[in-house]
Amino acid sequence: xxxxxxxxxxxxxxxxxxxxxxxxxxxxxxxxxxxxxxxxxxxxxxxxxxxxxxxxxxxxxxxxxxxxxxxxxxxxxxxxxxxxxxxxxxxxxxxxxxxxxxxxxxxxxxxxx
Amino acid sequence: xxxxxxxxxxxxxxxxxxxxxxxxxxxxxxxxxxxxxxxxxxxxxxxxxxxxxxxxxxxxxxxxxxxxxxxxxxxxxxxxxxxxxxxxxxxxxxxxxxxxxxxxxxxxxxxxx
Numbered sequence: 001x002x003x004x005x006x007x008x009x010x011x012x013x014x015x016x017x018x019x020x021x022x023x024x025x026x027x028x029x030x031x032x033x034x035x036x037x038x039x040x041x042x043x044x045x046x047x048x049x050x051x052x053x054x055x056x057x058x059x060x061x062x063x064x065x066x067x068x069x070x071x072x073x074x075x076x077x078x079x080x081x082x083x084x085x086x087x088x089x090x091x092x093x094x095x096x097x098x099x100x101x102x103x104x105x106x107x108x109x110x111x112x113x
Numbered sequence: 114x115x116x117x118x119x120x121x122x123x124x125x126x127x128x129x130x131x132x133x134x135x136x137x138x139x140x141x142x143x144x145x146x147x148x149x150x151x152x153x154x155x156x157x158x159x160x161x162x163x164x165x166x167x168x169x170x171x172x173x174x175x176x177x178x179x180x181x182x183x184x185x186x187x188x189x190x191x192x193x194x195x196x197x198x199x200x201x202x203x204x205x206x207x208x209x210x211x212x213x214x215x216x217x218x219x220x221x222x223x224x225x226x
Contacts, residue, residue, distance in 0.1 A: 036217070043117075043204060043219035089156065099169070099211050100146065100158040 002027045006090050006104035013111050021075040021107045023090035031092040033073040038087045080111045117218035119205050125224045134190040134221045138207030145188050151201035195225045
């Protein structure tokens with residue numbers, strides 16, 4: 001079945017540090033890939049997505065590239081801010097005939113001033 | 114425009130009582146999803162609606178859980194005879210069509226005492 005594996009957290013970084021959160025997946029077909037973010041006390045928000053190989057999703061300074069050859073979708077940001085502190089979830093949608101998202105377990109990021 | 118809304122935002126109940134959780138999807142979205150987020154299990158898919166029909170109920174954890182959707186809009190998730198292990202955040206999402214991006218509500222935090 002489909003699965004998503006994210007790096008274990010928590011991750012603590014100083015402001016302006018470089019961020020990478022690793023995500024790899026196993027899926028049938030040609031999945032779409034997503035990063036969702038959950039700020040403290042809030043629901044999930046879509047951060048970015050990519051629907052086919054080599055696509056790059058980007059939003060709010062975050063980027064992730066769909067790598068089919070390595071089945072990865074790593075999240076990166078060049079300079080994190082305190083306001084980026086949240087839990088980040090990698091997810092996939094298998095595509096035709098599928099409807100549910102399969103999520104990784106989430107990575108908690110704390111950015112300190 | 115308005116996003117997905119859920120009510121109540123928090124619910125505390127006693128073991129054995131029934132609870133109803135409500136979801137209002139984004140207007141015009143035909144697909145609606147319920148997920149459960151708990152500490153030990155991460156994000157689990159519960160059920161999916163296309164219009165008023167639920168083609169797949171396999172994610173519902175037991176027959177104490179049921180859900181309905183009326184008028185292709187509002188959905189209600191009902192948990193009968195609640196147990197302490199039902200304590201979790203229940204998230205609702207909607208999408209324009211089945212394979213489109215899912216947008217999440219803020220969730221209902223359920224605590225069963």
